[in-house]
Amino acid sequence: MQDAGLEAHIDGLGNVYGKAKNVSRTVLVGSHTDSVPEGGWLDGALGVVYGLEIARVWNESRAGGNDGVDVISFADEEGTYKGLLGSKAFCGSLGDLDTRQTVNMAGRSLADALDEAGLDGRTDIKCDPSRHMAFLEAHVEQGPRLEVEGAPIGIVVGIVGIRRHFLKFRGQADHAGTTPMKMRKDAGAALIRLASNLLRGFGDNGAAGTVWNIGNVTFTPGVANVVPAEAEFSFEFRDTSGEVLARLDKLVDDSAEAWNRDSPVLCEARRIFAVEPVAMNSDLATAIGAAAKRCGVKTLSIPSGAGHDAMVVAAHLPTAMLFVPSIGGRSHVISEDTAEADIVAGAEVLAETTRMVLDGETGVMQ
Amino acid sequence: MQDAGLEAHIDGLGNVYGKAKNVSRTVLVGSHTDSVPEGGWLDGALGVVYGLEIARVWNESRAGGNDGVDVISFADEEGTYKGLLGSKAFCGSLGDLDTRQTVNMAGRSLADALDEAGLDGRTDIKCDPSRHMAFLEAHVEQGPRLEVEGAPIGIVVGIVGIRRHFLKFRGQADHAGTTPMKMRKDAGAALIRLASNLLRGFGDNGAAGTVWNIGNVTFTPGVANVVPAEAEFSFEFRDTSGEVLARLDKLVDDSAEAWNRDSPVLCEARRIFAVEPVAMNSDLATAIGAAAKRCGVKTLSIPSGAGHDAMVVAAHLPTAMLFVPSIGGRSHVISEDTAEADIVAGAEVLAETTRMVLDGETGVMQ
Numbered sequence: 001m002q003d004a005g006l007e008a009h010i011d012g013l014g015n016v017y018g019k020a021k022n023v024s025r026t027v028l029v030g031s032h033t034d035s036v037p038e039g040g041w042l043d044g045a046l047g048v049v050y051g052l053e054i055a056r057v058w059n060e061s062r063a064g065g066n067d068g069v070d071v072i073s074f075a076d077e078e079g080t081y082k083g084l085l086g087s088k089a090f091c092g093s094l095g096d097l098d099t100r101q102t103v104n105m106a107g108r109s110l111a112d113a114l115d116e117a118g119l120d121g122r123t124d125i126k127c128d129p130s131r132h133m134a135f136l137e138a139h140v141e142q143g144p145r146l147e148v149e150g151a152p153i154g155i156v157v158g159i160v161g162i163r164r165h166f167l168k169f170r171g172q173a174d175h176a177g178t179t180p181m182k183m184r185k186d187a188g189a190a191l192i193r194l195a196s197n198l199l200r201g202f203g204d205n206g207a208a209g210t211v212w213n214i215g216n217v218t219f220t221p222g223v224a225n226v227v228p229a230e231a232e233f234s235f236e237f238r239d240t241s242g243e244v245l246a247r248l249d250k251l252v253d254d255s256a257e258a259w260n261r262d263s264p265v266l267c268e269a270r271r272i273f274a275v276e277p278v279a280m281n282s283d284l285a286t287a288i289g290a291a292a293k294r295c296g297v298k299t300l301s302i303p304s305g306a307g308h309d310a311m312v313v314a315a316h317l318p319t320a321m322l323f324v325p326s327i328g329g330r331s332h333v334i335s336e337d338t339a340e341a342d343i344v345a346g347a348e349v350l351a352e353t354t355r356m357v358l359d360g361e362t363g364v365m366q
Numbered sequence: 367m368q369d370a371g372l373e374a375h376i377d378g379l380g381n382v383y384g385k386a387k388n389v390s391r392t393v394l395v396g397s398h399t400d401s402v403p404e405g406g407w408l409d410g411a412l413g414v415v416y417g418l419e420i421a422r423v424w425n426e427s428r429a430g431g432n433d434g435v436d437v438i439s440f441a442d443e444e445g446t447y448k449g450l451l452g453s454k455a456f457c458g459s460l461g462d463l464d465t466r467q468t469v470n471m472a473g474r475s476l477a478d479a480l481d482e483a484g485l486d487g488r489t490d491i492k493c494d495p496s497r498h499m500a501f502l503e504a505h506v507e508q509g510p511r512l513e514v515e516g517a518p519i520g521i522v523v524g525i526v527g528i529r530r531h532f533l534k535f536r537g538q539a540d541h542a543g544t545t546p547m548k549m550r551k552d553a554g555a556a557l558i559r560l561a562s563n564l565l566r567g568f569g570d571n572g573a574a575g576t577v578w579n580i581g582n583v584t585f586t587p588g589v590a591n592v593v594p595a596e597a598e599f600s601f602e603f604r605d606t607s608g609e610v611l612a613r614l615d616k617l618v619d620d621s622a623e624a625w626n627r628d629s630p631v632l633c634e635a636r637r638i639f640a641v642e643p644v645a646m647n648s649d650l651a652t653a654i655g656a657a658a659k660r661c662g663v664k665t666l667s668i669p670s671g672a673g674h675d676a677m678v679v680a681a682h683l684p685t686a687m688l689f690v691p692s693i694g695g696r697s698h699v700i701s702e703d704t705a706e707a708d709i710v711a712g713a714e715v716l717a718e719t720t721r722m723v724l725d726g727e728t729g730v731m732q
Binding site for chain 1: 507508509510511514526528530540541542543544545546547549552554555558559561562565572575576577578579580581582583584585588589590591592593594600602604670671672695697698
């Protein structure tokens with residue numbers, strides 16, 4: 001950060017901030033540098049490196065004015081301890097976080113991890129709307145669409161909301177050879193029938209961009225010749241529209257309710273997780289499109305199906321996201337990669353977008 | 367066995383045989399005395415105790431003739447080491463069993479277990495059709511039907527054949543938020559759809575007494591926000607008719623084949639287990655009915671949905687099975703029980719059936 005001409009700061013939670021010197025108005029550019037275990041080299045880090053490069057170029061070519069480029073790397077975006085930790089702290093939306101009660105999968109507390117890193121837990125790097133005109137986050141797509149469409153730049157229209165429901169069926173274990181079909185309370189067959197209906201229902205009622213997934217199913221006791229006593233599955237779906245999500249929430253609840261009217265196997269459906277969708281700033285999205293056009297690069301407007309720091313910051317600053325293609329759609333694996341030409345295109349388009357904001361060429365006003 | 371007036375023998379695999387003295391023609395009565403872990407007190411043992419009691423009464427009241435009652439307790443019916451071990455040895459249908467390669471769930475070999483019990487593995491207790499006129503096995507039903515119908519005696523018409531198929535779907539793991547529905551190869555959704563079709567198909571095409579079960583389902587990697595790369599399940603079904611089983615085998619194979627014509631997710635279906643149904647001797651079944659009538663006890667003709675030693679012996683001797691009710695249909699649990707009146711009724715009907723065979727009152731000829 002110092003090499004890029006910035007003042008380097010780290011706060012007590014590990015947010016790293018490069019502050020442009022002697023200016024009062026900036027565009028904040030960045031993402032995160034933490035990774036999932038065995039994750040790839042671009043998820044997060046690319047957006048921070050773009051920020052450093054844009055700040056370096058700005059400071060070399062445009063120094064002396066009242067505006068500049070700030071860079072940020074948010075801590076623990078992936079949630080080793082708590083997802084979006086750094087950006088929430090930055091925006092003051094972390095609430096009362098007890099770092100001793102916040103643990104990783106191995107049971108180690110965030111308090112201990114901060115101690116070992118020599119960090120005091122205090123968060124003095126703060127979002128400042130009087131300074132930060134906009135937040136621009138570039139990221140790898142983590143999906144196949146840009147590659148399939150041959151577009152080096154994705155303009156993110158919004159970050160999807162997420163719903164996760166947990167459905168549990170309670171029947172009765174019976175010998176699968178000696179118990180006639182009509183005398184069974186088969187939790188497994190109940191799950192298969194209801195899940196099949198839900199998949200069909202989402203195909204009929206989801207919006208064009210809605211995605212849904214049954215990622216795991218468990219039968220108990222889980223033995224070939226025993227009628228399942230219990231069966232459960234998680235059902236997750238995402239969409240950029242809060243209305244669509246609410247309609248689909250109701251579809252799940254109604255399906256469980258209808259099931260319970262007809263069956264001796266009880267279905268208990270609970271919504272265990274809900275994140276509302278976040279729209280990106282449309283003026284900034286338009287600016288990305290114009291910048292890409294100037295750079296001669298094809299774009300595609302797409303939703304982000306995964307969460308990002310931008311969804312936290314968007315409540316406080318005009319915020320936009322730019323995606324570059326993921327080869328084969330792969331991410332969160334060591335083989336994650338992006339073609340070098342696309343990496344360069346992303347840097348150029350994001351730099352041009354940053355310039356447009358700073359030069360007052362967008363709807364985001366200085 | 368000696369108290370019941372029999373010569374007691376044990377062979378090198380643990381079959382225990384009580385041989386009637388000074389007679390040349392007998393009815394063989396028995397079952398097994400081993401149990402599943404934490405199993406109940408009646409599964410198996412009841413049929414052996416019935417044999418002892420019938421032999422005792424016969425020897426007290428009818429001694430001096432040329433016929434009598436032999437009693438047998440077959441080793442390892444439940445398959446701690448190998449299912450139906452004792453009855454297969456008795457019938458000479460064990461094949462080349464390597465007792466060092468035959469292990470229990472803890473990995474201990476049958477050879478070691480026999481050694482510790484002081485048994486030499488030799489099988490000198492043999493089925494002898496010139497002596498054994500018939501085999502009668504009483505057993506708890508292990509299902510709910512007799513209790514529901516209020517019948518103390520079940521006349522077993524046959525032992526069901528069993529088929530077990532294993533169906534595996536190979537798709538591709540993808541981020542469940544960033545991968546559009548049309549670009550997925552979702553092994554989990556494939557499983558749910560095909561399994562749902564199979565359950566419906568079996569409802570439409572199974573015979574009146576067919577039973578089927580999906581006892582276990584596994585999704586890989588099994589995470590809420592990852593599209594399942596692989597999904598698999600076991601599908602077991604049973605019927606007393608070999609023709610019905612063959613028709614249903616074909617239904618499974620045809621379903622998998624039709625699936626593979628339409629879907630990028632490959633379904634691999636393998637039949638991993640097949641046991642043919644075994645009919646019980648109809649003359650003996652008729653005799654049980656007549657004996658029950660004489661005893662004033664209601665009967666129900668039912669299939670056996672579970673395997674029994676009788677299915678091995680039936681290939682060598684006229685064989686019948688009599689069931690007594692299982693309270694609540696429970697078996698293979700410590701709470702397994704049968705009402706005392708039903709236990710007595712079963713003993714009386716089986717004793718009367720044995721007498722009818724020995725006195726030449728059935729189609730089974732002396």
